[in-house]
Amino acid sequence: MLTVAFWFFATLMIAFGASVVLLRNPVSCAMSLVMSFISLAALFITLDAAFIGIIQILVYAGAVMVLFLFIIMLLDLRTEESRSLNIGATVGGLLVVSAFIAFLVKIISSTPAFSQKLPDFVGPQTSEVKMIGFTLFQTFWLPFEVVGVLLLVATVGVVVLSRKSLR
Amino acid sequence: MPTLANYLLASGILFAIGLGGVMLRRSIIVIFMSLEMMLSAANLSLVAFSRYGLVNGHQNFNAQILVFFIITVAAAEVAVGLAIIVSLYRARQTTHVEDLDTLKF
Secondary structure, eight states: OHHHHHHHHHHHHHHHHHHHHHOSSHHHHHHHHHHHHHHHHHHHHHTTOHHHHHHIIIIIIIIIHHHHHHHHHHHTOOOOOOOOOOHHHHHHHHHHHHHHHHHHHHHHHTOGGGGOOOOOOOSOOOOHHHHHHHIIIIITHHHHHHHHHHHHHHHHHHHHHTSSSOO | OOOHHHHHHHHHHHHHHHHHHHHHOOBHHHHHHHHHHHHHHHHHHHHHHHHHSOBTTBOOOHHHHHHHHHHHHHHHHHHHHHHHHHHHHHHHSOOBGGGOOTTOO
């Protein structure tokens, strides 16, 4: 069951991720990215991280992608007219990407620790919500507060950037 | 059962697709979307390591909290980045990276 879910959602995630890069219309790219993020959230749930999966759907597939679509419609971006392909950039890009994948496969296949099976939980488990609450608000309370300040700074920065005349 | 290597490979391939998008695409919005994809791919490998590295049979939630912070920072980054793209579009009427070559050497 878990195996089927993993292969199904991993394939879906990579296929829609590839269509983000290959499609020409920015709206199709954004919708493909939404589907890719939803499949990624499903992969998080197969890893017993339901909290992260739900946050992924709410924040990424919801808020962030709506913001992207909003900007695409605001700027009225059409399908890119096909320009002559920059040969150097294309060949260089494909070379870097294939070298990256080759090294990744080599490193993952040569590390025996990575081929372990999914370990089972041992003993009584505290509920996930409770443990995330404890970790977030006891161990990491300071970073949590700092992130709040960061969001405030980002909000003020966006308002300043969007004004008609930058002084 | 999927192994840790399967998850790491899925995350690595998603990261590579995002990297390819950043290098091959020329619309600044799609480049930004590919960047978001690379960020989420890193999150997948963090969560996979957290699930496979149990501490005394219990899950270690530190990685999930780290992913939570990464998602929060990414949301702030998207807001600021898109505001920059809008003001860039206002100044130049284009989102095509090859038309934005003022800083080119």
